[in-house]
Amino acid sequence: MNGKSRMVVIDPDNRYIVPAIPDETLSQVFGQRTIDPRAEMAVLYVEFWIVDGFSLRISHDRILTFLKKHIDASNIRDFISLLAKRGYTERFFDLTRSTVDRNGELRSYLNSLGVENIEISYYRDWDGSETAGLLAGCVVGIGESFATIVVDIIEMGKLLLKLAQYQMRTIKKLVTDPDAGLTDIHNQAEMIGKLLDSLVEQLDISRLPSEVVNTWREWNVEFEKHLENHEPFDAGRHLGRIAGDLWQLLTGIRALGKLLQATGKKAMEHAPLMFRSLRSTAAKSQEVIADMAKLLLSIGRNVIDEIPTVGLDVLRTMFPPEVLRKLFKEGRAFLVHNNITLMPIIDRCYQHAFPGNIMPSRFMVGVFEEGKPMLMASMSERIVGATREEAMAAIDEMLDRIDELFKEPGRRSLKLSLKEATVNAEAIKLLKQRIDTSLQNLLQKITYESFTELRRSKQKFYPKDLGLLIHKRMAHLVPVVISQVAPGAWFRTEKKLSTIVEELLNLSNSASPGDLARAKESLNKSVASLLAKRDDVLDVLGLEKTAAARTEKSITKFLKEHFGIKGSTTVGDLQSDLTIADPKIKHVINVDFTSSTNSDQFEKLWKKVNEDLGKKFNGNWSKLDEEYAKAGKGKAPEEVKLALDKLTWHAVRETVIRKAALEEALGIGWQVSSREMLYDGFARLFKKEADAISAN
Structure with missing residues (x-):
């Protein structure tokens, strides 16, 4: 039985019977898949209730009730695609207007199935020949482009006028009134074509990825061919792909202009970065490194180093998953999302831009709002003295690890605005500076007083005795100092890492069961087992670079001899003198009070x-x-x-062990930094005492 003679009952109670959707149309949507009768029946039900004559409010209520019974996340796309093929998408999505969908029930229902508001607006507002099919394809095409959001063509026209401020005079001539005439799909395509021609004249095509160049060169012919063949979806898809590329380029140029405080011409020099990847599999690595280094040099090292830092995991609270996928899965070198610019910074690019200087972390993501540096999402601070990995393969491996972090299921996100994250990051930055002054001064005062007391006792004493006395007094006075310089700050003194990690993960409100399980596993490892996987730490500790010296057994012996750490000591057993943190922005500061001599x-x-x-x-x-x-x-x-x-081989080496332990237990989403606060060793203390005696 063919589709034309088949009938479908869409409401058994009221015996509404309507002609079925033709088999040819169904096959265009489902192909070789089994046809979902729920999607077909839902489309026919919508068509029945949105014809002229029915109240929109009544139609809205009836349709919403019906859809909730028959349409879910598994068939929502088939439902929309069938609506598009039948030409009813615009009328259906009109039901989401606030005048009809007064409580937002239909919109919320569609959102829950993965249909975003901006997509709803697309289907609802656009106009033109075969609009539904064109726009359905356009949304898909934009998703395949370099854009991070669904593109509004009218807004693109407005953006052209804004870019004229950056002296892009050729582009300025393209649009005089972007609100006029651009709702028609042909006018949109014509504007995009002119825009593309203008930009190509100003770009160095040889420095763009070949797949981008090929698409740009063939796009107009392909677009027209799809229209002539009555293939609106394919035409829209092609239009969306090119519009997405151009949107990303235009917004990127504007962002660069603000970031560099430069003209459009200057910003255009960095345009290839909009379409490049840091991954070795997707880029000519040396070209990308050189381009990134050039941009970093234009921004300035001081700006980059002074941006307050947060943990990488904080990005999840501020950007949608599709943006993070492009950033880490694709390894995009420069990304613009709304008015926010994201710029990954890797060690090799930094070293290329600023020879002889070491980047604070192996991997960072700069976050800029309207050209203003806001914060730096970062991996843990570099361990000073550790060997730097130079291979591009290391970048791929790092991006893979971060991508795994962001696509992990079951993780909850603590909602945090960019403004709030920046304020918290600034507070942590200021706290670090105050630690280096207030606490350092206190530590030196306590040290000399403790040393004098021990000397007056006339008994032989060792660094351990001095250290115990200093730590006891500091533990008592640190809360007083921190309450003065940073009221309300989270901190713990003289606590085991197991206690610190558990508390921080619970306070962060974004730890999944997997995070907690991994943290527990890490905390239960022996210290030697942890360090056996950290050549960078072993380098700093001074172990020979031989296989024999770096076995777990050899490391256990080394730790016992140099630090008194037993083989049975676990990561969680290690104790921190002082830990300061902000769980919201995933930033932890490990502070050690250390001396040296025996x-x-x-x-x-x-x-x-x-x-x-x-x-x-x-x-x-x-x-x-x-x-x-x-x-x-x-x-x-x-x-x-x-x-x-x-x-003078002081406990800075023990400090890096605790830092590595915190990194292992908390994970790469947290930013761990260490502050080693040195109190005078015996050399200076004896000298101070001698000076005091001489002065008297």
Whole structure:
């Protein structure tokens, strides 16, 4: 039985019977798939109730009730596609207007099935020949383009006039009144064609990806061919693809103009970045690195380094999934979403732009609003002294890890606006500066007082004794200082990492069961097991770069000898002197109060130097070579220098262990930074005491 003779009952209670949708139309939508009778019946029900004569409000209520029973996320696209083929999309989506859909029920229902508001507006508002099919294709085409949002062609016309401010005079001539005549699909295509021709004249085509260039060169012929063949969906898809590319280019040029405070011509120099990827599989890596470096150089190192930081996971709270997919899955080098610019920054580009300088983190994403630097979403701070990976393959691996983070199911997002995130990031930045002043001054004061007290006791003591006394007093006074410099800040003193991590993950309100399980697994690892996978940390710790020296067994022995860390010590057992954090922006600061020397070894070294110099050494270790020269003995002996280096091999190395532990447990979505606050070791303390005695 063919579709023309088949009948469908769309309302058994009222016995509404209507002709079925022709088989030919159904096959255009379902192809070889099994036809979903629910979608067909829903389309026919809509057609029945939106004919002239029925109240729109009544039609709205009847249709919404019916759809909720028959249409869900599995068949919503088939339903819309059938509506388009039948020419009823505009009239259906008109029911979402506020005058009809007064409580927003129909719109909310469509949203819940994945139909976004901007897509609803497209179907509802546009006009022109075979509009429904054209626009359905246009939405698909834009999704395949470089654009991050559904493009409004009229807004594109308005944007052309704004760009005229950047001296793009050729483009300025294209549109005089973007509101006039652009609702017709042919006028839109004509405007886009002229715009494309104008931009191609100003761009260096050789520096664009070949797939982009090929699409641009053939697009007009292909578009006309689809219209002539009565293929509105394909024509719209082709139009959407080119419109999306141009929208991204135009918004990108505008964003660059504001960011660089430059003319359109200057901004156009960086235009190829709109269509490039940082991934080695999708780009000529050296060209992309050079282009990114050139842009970074134009922005300036000081600007980049001074932007307040948040954890990478914060991006999830501010941008939709499709934007993050383009950023990490595709590895886009420069992305514009509404009035926000996202710019990934990798170590190689930074090094290329600013030779001799080290980027604070291996990977960062700059977030700019209307050209103003707002914040930097970042991986953890670099471990100073660690080896830098130079291969592009490392970039691909990093982007893959971050992409996995953002597509992980079951994660809840704490809603955070860009403004709020920026305010919090600025607060953390200011807190770091205050830590370096207020706490540092307090630490030095407490150190000297503790040292003096121990010396007066007339008993032999060791760094451990001094350290315990300092930590005890700091734990008591730190809350007072932080309450003064940063009221309301989250912090913990002298707590195990297991307690800190659990508390932070719970407070962040975005940890999935998978996050909690991985954190628990990481915290239960032995410290040696963790470090066996971190060559960068082992490099800083000074382990030999041999397979034998870097086995878990060898690392366990090393940790026991140098830090007193037992083989049974887990990551969660490690204790932090002070942890300060903002769980909302996923930023954690690990603070260690550290010293260096062992008193008996130090006094042995002091005696050796005094014997060599033939007089009482003044305690100024920085001028040791000068003192030996004055005594006629050339430079200080190498064994003396080596002994001094060993004594000043302070706990910065233990600091990186705690930093690595926090990174492992919290995950790459958090930004972990370390502040090592050094209190004077015995060398300076003895010198201070000697100076005080001399002064009296």
